[in-house]
Amino acid sequence: MLASQPGKKLDCYIADYVVFDLETTGCSAKSDAVVEISAVKVINGQIVDEFSTLVNPERPIPEQASYVNGITDDMVIDAPIFQVALREFLDFAGDMVLVGHNIHAFDMKFICRDALNFWGQTIGNDYIDTYQLSKVILPDLTCHQLGFLAEYFGFSSSGAHRALADCKMNQHVYEALGQELSKIPRCPKCENLLKKREGKFGPFLGCSAFPNCRYTRDL
Numbered sequence: 001m002l003a004s005q006p007g008k009k010l011d012c013y014i015a016d017y018v019v020f021d022l023e024t025t026g027c028s029a030k031s032d033a034v035v036e037i038s039a040v041k042v043i044n045g046q047i048v049d050e051f052s053t054l055v056n057p058e059r060p061i062p063e064q065a066s067y068v069n070g071i072t073d074d075m076v077i078d079a080p081i082f083q084v085a086l087r088e089f090l091d092f093a094g095d096m097v098l099v100g101h102n103i104h105a106f107d108m109k110f111i112c113r114d115a116l117n118f119w120g121q122t123i124g125n126d127y128i129d130t131y132q133l134s135k136v137i138l139p140d141l142t143c144h145q146l147g148f149l150a151e152y153f154g155f156s157s158s159g160a161h162r163a164l165a166d167c168k169m170n171q172h173v174y175e176a177l178g179q180e181l182s183k184i185p186r187c188p189k190c191e192n193l194l195k196k197r198e199g200k201f202g203p204f205l206g207c208s209a210f211p212n213c214r215y216t217r218d219l
Contacts, residue, residue, distance in 0.1 A: 001095045002115060003124025009104055010097065010128050011136065011193055011208065013178030015044050017128070018093045019171045020100050021163040022107045023069040025061055029109035033057035034082050035071050037089050038163035041096070045175055051092040052164040054079040069161045083118045086111060090123075098127040101146040101170050105129075130174050136193050136208055137180045149173045189215045 020039040026032035038052035054071065056079045066072050079085075089111075100107050104127070112122045134144045141148075147157035150169050153176040159165030185194045185205065192209040194217065207213040 001090060001093070001124050002119055002121040004121060005124060006112060006122045007098075007124050007126040009132075010126050011133055012128070013174075013181050014097055014128075015042075017042050017097045017099045017174075019167045019174065020089065020093070020098055020103075020107065021166040021170065022110055023065075023071055023161070023163050024110065025057055025059065025065050027106075029106065029113055032110075033059060034085070034110055034114070035061060035065070035076055036069070036163045037082075037085055038167050039089060039092060040164075040167045040171055041092070042099075042171060047168070047171060049092075050164065050167075051089060053085050053088065055082050055085045056080065057082070071162075082114055086114055086118065090115075093125065095125060098123075098125045099130060099170065099174055100127070101129070101166070101173075102131040103127060103129050104132060128174070130170060130177060133177055133181070134173075136195055137177055137184060139196060146170060146173065149176075185217075187213060187215045189213055 018039050018041050022034050023036035024032050024034050034055050035057050036054050040047045041049040054076045056076045058081060061073050115121055115123055131144055134149055146169060147160045150157045150173055155172045187194055187207040190209055190213045192207055194205040195208045197204055197206040203219050205217040205219060207215040
């Protein structure tokens with residue numbers, strides 16, 4: 001939803017949410033453009049609806065981007081521009097919490113940038129980044145990429161790097177992370193997750209909201 005203030009990043013599990021994913025012409029949220037946006041709506045942990053559209057970026061798609069996501073100029077020539085596609089996505093998502101992998105550093109920057117350019121407002125939905133959440137829940141894993149997490153939890157990573165396939169994969173991963181999340185203690189002061197940290201006297205649990213919250217507890 002459009003709003004004057006951006007939504008908050010959450011570190012929790014909820015049963016009703018919208019998973020979304022973008023494919024783009026490159027990695028820069030300052031200069032690159034969206035070529036595909038997809039989403040799945042989840043109620044009580046189950047997918048109930050989906051949204052997906054290619055996007056005409058109004059510029060050539062670099063060969064390197066096409067190599068990664070398989071989307072070419074010919075595929076998007078008749079697709080809607082992003083102002084239309086983003087409006088349709090926001091109507092689909094409503095005020096539900098958004099979930100995505102690495103969206104804090106990537107996808108949210110694209111949609112907030114373009115919402116500001118198109119309508120002078122930002123995206124007000126709260127959101128959950130499964131990449132950052134997985135690093136808290138599974139700190140000993142050597143990789144936290146979406147495909148790696150899917151295989152770690154026993155899900156197929158087939159179709160990776162197309163937005164709708166990534167959304168469905170991410171939904172499975174988020175549900176699995178939710179099961180793991182229930183095992184992790186929370187800070188009694190602020191309710192954020194406690195993370196294992198290393199100190200001068202050995203490992204301890206510290207609040208993930210540090211330095212705003214400095215609660216610690218011995219392991």
